Structures are given as structure tokens and as C-alpha cells.
Amino acid sequence: MKQFGVLVISHGSRSREWVRLVDEAVADVRLPEGVPVFSSFLEIVEGRLIQDGIVTLEAQGVTDIIVIPLFVSSGSTHIDEISYALGVIPEPSLPTDMERFAIRARIHFASPIDDDPTIAEVVYRNIEPLSEDPAREIVVLIGHGSAEKGFHQRWKMGLERLAERIRELGGFAAGDIAMLLPNQVPDVMQRWQERKPDGTVIVAPLFLSEGYFTSEVIPERLEGFRYRYNGKALLPDPLISRWMERQLAVFWEK
Template sequence: MKKPGVLVISHGSREPEWVRLVDEAVAAAASAPELAEVPVVSAFLEIVEGRLIQDGIDRLEEAGVTEMLVLPLFVSSGSTHVDEIGQAFGLPPVAELEGDLGVFRVNEAAIHMGTPIDDDPEIAELLLSNIKPLSINPSGESLLLVAHGSKEPVFHERWQQGLSLLAERLRELGGFAAAGTAMLLPDQAAERLRELALGQPSGDSVIVVPLFLSKGYFTNKVIPGRLAGLDYRYNGQALLPHPAVTRWLVRQMIGWLASVR
């Protein structure tokens, strides 16, 4: 008999609130009626002691799981961490960058790798709800979607592809005049903001939209620091807490269950 289980992996943080918001989203997903008999464990890439990836694997195997969905709760397939996690589960690297997680111990469960959020349509709706308080006249406003990014070949291109698609979804959904993207790695934010401001139809400030799972160091410190001295509108809202993240988790889990049962 097959017994499915789900390991949701996110990055981890020293900020308890960051961890709490992730855990609440995962717990809410696990409570969906369709997942009533499916063990779901929230684990972290680093920092959160006792809750790391190997800990999560062990918990699921102790629960008798034979088919394990590894679901990366990351915003982009361009994250080098997602590839590192895949390598540690025995998948080949997508580029020349070798991960340093070693190899995870999996005794009997078959591993099925899921995919990150990328340009999911409902996440575009979530971002629109985050910035609505900042918008006065969408048809005359421009948006700048800002995310972590990567300098590494392959990963940079993946980040850019996902960001561009998501920014265009958000622009169309909200009826905005224009939308651009910027990564913090490499440092593009200030330059891209200046470019958008020059072409802003209304002459108003550009709305800066952070694409991060939860509020923390990057939304509170890094983005404002990179844009210091520039004119823009920003409230630092992240994806969590929002039920759209839980709904995304549930959709990934249910879709996978249909393929293994």
C-alpha cells in the first residue's frame, strides 16, 4: 500500500515571526479535507534547529510515508537553494553550481520533487491586493517588482523569466501603465526605478512591489536601503500572511496526490 506524505521546505529565518507565518500557512494547507489522511511536515533549509530538512524526512518516514512530495516553498525556480535541495535528494544539478547540503538520508520513501511558485496567477492577485492601498490611478502608474535574484548563469535567467511573466500578469490584472522588474542580486533596484520613473505617464511615484515569502530583513532593510533618496511608493508587504499561499500549497499537494494514488 502506498502512503503519501508532503515535505514543505522553505528557507528559514532567525526571526520567529517569519517562521510562524510559514508554519501557519502550511498547517492551514494540511487541514484541507482532501489532505485529511496525508502527513504534511514543514521543514527549513537552515537556521531553525530541530526543523531542518533531514528532520522532516525522518518524521515522514517514521509516519510510514512511502511516497514523498518535496514541495519547495520558494518564490522562484531561479533560487540556487531549490537546485541545492534537488541535488541533495539525488537529482542532477541544473548548472555547474554544486550544492553543499550533502546527500539526505531517505530509507524507503520514493521522492517526488515539486516546483516553486514562479508566475502563478493567484500570486499576481495576491500582489495586487498588497499594493492596492498605494494605487490612486492605475492607468497612469508604473510598478517595479523587486526580488532577491541571482548572479549565477542559468539561475539569473530563470529569475528573470519568472519575474517578467509575473510583472506582466500584475500589470494586466491591475490595469497599470507599465511594469518592470529588478533583482537585489545583482543590484538593479535603483537603476530600474530611475528608468521607470522617467517614463511614468502621470509623473507620480513608481509603486515598488516586493516579491518575498515573508516580511523581514530584505523587505524592511535591504529594499529601502537600495532605494534610499529616490521617490517611490512602498509598504513592504510580502506574500505571507495571505490565504492565497495556502491555496497554492493545497493545489500543488492535491495535484500530486492524483498522480500517485
């Protein structure tokens, strides 16, 4: 008989606030009675790493672990190496120091955020206070990105679809994207400044939690351009917990 358990994996941070926001979102996930959940991290958070989560769940009798990768893009190289280490794929696409985990339970791997409509709603709610005249506004969605072949394309596809969802939600004149890696921000901002000099660019960061990238890196890349920005990340927002519930529902129904 199957005994399900849930393992949420996010990147990890030295910031206690970052970890707290993730843990609160995981704790708010509504699960069937008797299904344990463990909030784990790729690195940094001692005692809360992926192997710690596997051991803890298996000790509770879990035979089937549903893994939720709490990352914003399937283009993240971390998704690739985690998939390999969990035995979901036979080999990683890129070299990795990550070794295979010790696992007895069966692994069921869910999807990262990508262009999920629930996440589009979160981003739109974050930037809505910045909007005054949507018909004259351009939303530029900024994500971390990747310069690696294949991974870059996955980032691009997910960001573009998400930007279009946000554009439709707000009735904006246009939606565009820019990655930090490679640095596309100056070129994108310059293009809209020339194409719509009377328009207003609203910058929307696609990051799980506020921190170094939202407060320092993005403003630095935007220096010299006109824009509106409040630096709001996906967390805290109850819709992130609802997104995780939808990811899990696919497996309950099997």
C-alpha cells in the same frame, strides 16, 4: 500501496515570527485524510531541518514524499542544491556543501512559486491600497535575484511574467522588475523617472515574509527616488495555502 506524506521546505530564519507565518500557512493546507505534513527549513531552525522532516514522515509509514519548495523562484540556487540532496537531479549545477539526505521513500518534487497566478493576486492585493490612478502608475516587482548564469535567467523570466500578471490585474500603465542581486534597482528606477516623469512607481517586494530585505535592503536601494511602498510580503495570506494545495493536487491525480 502508496502512503503519501508532504514535506514543505522553506529557507528558515532566526525570526520566530518568520517561522510562525510559514508554519501557519502549512497548517492551513487542506489534505486528504491520513496524509501527514511536515514544515521543514533549509537551515537555522533546530529540529526542523529537511532530514528531520524525512525521518518524521517515514516513521509514520510514508512511502512517497511530495516536496513543496516554498521559494519564490526556480532561479534560486537553493532549489538546485535541495534537488540534488533529495536525489531529484544527479548533480548540482553549482558547488554545494549539502550532502545527499538519507531517504527510503520516493520523492515527488513540486514547483516553486515563479509566475503562478495565485501569487500575482497576493501581490496585487498587497499593493492595491497604494494605487490611486493605475493608468499613470508603474509597478516595479523586486526580488532577491541571482548573479549566477542560468539562475539569473530563470529569476528574470519568472519575475517578468509575474509582473505582467500584476499589471493586468490592476490595469497599470506598465510592469517592470528589478533584482537585488545583481543590484538593478537604481537603474530601473532612474529609467522610469526619465521615461515617465509624471508617473508614479509602486514598488512590490516578492519575498515570502517581511524582514531584513523588505524593511531595510529595499528601502536603502530606493533612496533618492520617488515611489510608493508598504513592504508587504506574501505571508500572511490564505492564498499561499491554496497555492500549496494546487501544487499537491497534481500528485493526487496521478
